[in-house]
Amino acid sequence: MAASSERWRRVVGFEATHLVSDGGQVRTIDRHDRLGRFRKGVALRPSTLNGGHQMVRLALDGNQKPALVHRLVLEAFVGPAPEGTEGCHNDGNPANNRLENLRWDTPSANHRDKREHGTDHNISKAQCPRGHDLVEPNLTANVLRRGHRGCLACNRAHAYVSRHPGVDLREVADRYYSEITERTAE
16 A cells, blocks of 8 residues: 555544554654654654564653554544453454454454464464463363463463462473372373
8 A cells, every 4th residue: 555545534532642554663753842843753663572563652741651553543444442352453464454454353263363373472382481382181271272282281281270279380280290190190
């Protein structure tokens, strides 16, 4: 999409200071400073987060607020997120923030998209950070509900340690893992 054909709207919550385009660009508004001098608006350079999403920092009255670019586009052109929805990228590319590539949808639909596009890092995760194998029966219930591959032993250990401060998390997690894997070996 050529820059000249982009439509621009004010950023929700920052209407006096920022604009967002249907092409996924964010900029400040042309304005006059405190001394009455004209200041041309400037494009904000987004930073890329670990998952590939783009984020900008919006400033108002000396305060900065981080904001995901795809959410700014959706809020300005589609409206606020309906309850229980999140911003989704139709093509699976979290850096493609063009309006025609975005929609509000449920978290489960978003995870289904990630699996279909091959961008879900949880699909190929074989072990948790402690080294426990992520296979049945050591998978959390989130695998079925949300597609997250979590370690059941570590989840149980975190819950136990939260109720018993001072206990070594690693020890408890390894003990739970042994119990879980021994039960299935029988």
